[in-house]
Amino acid sequence: MKKIRIFTLAARNLRRKFIRTLVLLLIVAVVTGTLLSATIFISGMKNALRIGTYRLGADVLVVPEKNESQAKAALLAGEPTSFYMSRDVLKKVQAVEGVGKATAQLFIKPASFTCCANVDAFLVAFDPKMDFTIEPWLQKNLKKPLTDEEIIVGSSIPVVVGDTLPFFGTPFTVVGTMEPTGMKFFDQSVFMTMDAAYQMAENSKTKAMEPISINRDEISAVLVQDQENFNPDRVAIKIEHDVAGVKAIASDEVVSTVRRQLGGLLKGILAISAVLWGLALLMMGFAFYMIVNERQRELGLLRAMGAKKGHVFGLIISEAVAISIVGGIVGMAVGSALLLSFKNLIMHSLKLPYLLPSAVVLIELIAGAVLFAVLTGLLASLLPAVSASRMEPYEAIRKGE
């Protein structure tokens, strides 16, 4: 037979009052689950925004003035779109003070692809000679330029390297798949060279069911990299001032748009979490106050047998910590499972980018949530535990009768 320890007493007490233990455990689980889900959710959006902004590789995106909202919707929510403006815009933008590099891109909204029935894929054509957004990725991962017969695809396009994909009657070989960013604009795009896009449009006249037409004098957007020491916001203002009919969107602006959307959401989530946490703290505190009250005599008897104040304190705290650990783990598991299950639905409703945080960040968040649950239990039981340990043994026995 094992020696009786304080934890044995705590565990047996919890088991004896099974329903109460279960209710307390559920309270901790709900708070931990909500908090963890909210944290992973927010962290995932920030993660997507950070990686997506980095992938954009540009400080400023110049689009036709009338298509600003479409461009933002494409960037943030990945809504397929196509709009065009004169190629002259590129030269004009290049001439603006503060502009370092500038390159053109074409957004071609597809009809439907056999590959991607469930994905709103769209085509992005870039100029390999001037590009600074896709080229660094190609140099690092492909180690060769992209030919006019090749494409690289975003992570959500359901193909593998080596597959052949036909677009508007022209077959392309997939030579690379980009890492996920959480932003549909990148994850659901198919990247090809500008010349390949022109050739594809030409071929579509005879080979495609629904031919497309691309005017070589038109582009969809100009991506700008600022010169050093130039502020993207100021460069964007300067571009709008110098080039008529365009909207220059600084990457900061994209981020701040999402941040604005996130802000309200964040406040709501924080408010709900704070209220839940406060309620949990109150309910647990009250429950432990009741536990101490109804076990006064038992605690007094333990003191009479030689239990020190620390033993009684440890007994109450052990019960709270045990509930918190188990509740925290349950909440963590259920919260994560629910978040992962409904992630797409939530993201679709909110139209916000999302990329699950890295394993390390996830582990940190999970450990933090469980630690938070334990701290909640500790905090809730602290006063009852102190009061229990300070009771005079005789008074405790007498009042408990």
Add this chain to the structure above:
Amino acid sequence: MIEVRELTKTYVLDGQVFKAVDNVSFVIGRGEMASIIGHSGSGKTTLLSLIGGLTKPASGSVLIEGKAIWSMSDDELSGFRNRKMNFIYQFSSLVPTLTALENILLPTAFGDHGENLVDYARELLGVVGLTEKENSYPSHLSGGQQRRIAIARAFINKPDIVLADEPTGDLDEDTENEIIALFNRMNKDAGTTFVIVTHNKEIAALTGHQLKMANGIVSDISRA
């Protein structure tokens, strides 16, 4: 030896100071079997709790083997109780979540008793005639059985002093006699000092040292 010197314990009831124990002094020798008799509310239980260090006196002192227990820190006093004394109550004092054997061993959870006392706990179970109830929980034991387990527990730490508060209250005569016989045996064999609070004059008559208490005052002390 238990030496009680001018011990007073007061309570405030409805704004009035009430003396539960009023300037009491006496000595109980080592290995003595003593009883405190008196009516309900005479202050017997409070006096027993003062001797056991469970409640602090308003004034006066309790010396056990020459050591003033209230000069000890709370932890020292707890350790002292755990090693040197044990209690028997008039109510069921078992922990409901522990088996009979675990209840007997419970005091050993709060101090280092050096040896594995499981065998001794089983021996005590045998002494109180409940060997077969080793794994029973209190809810499956009768009131008398629970009391006997509590009595067995009082000896697990091999105490020098056992403070018993109406240990045979509510029990039938046979069980009462068994328990008194057990006390006598422990007193003779192990030299355990007993202080028994009772309102039963027959039980008190079996002890060699009787203290009569009324209104917080020990009014009569007689030794056999």
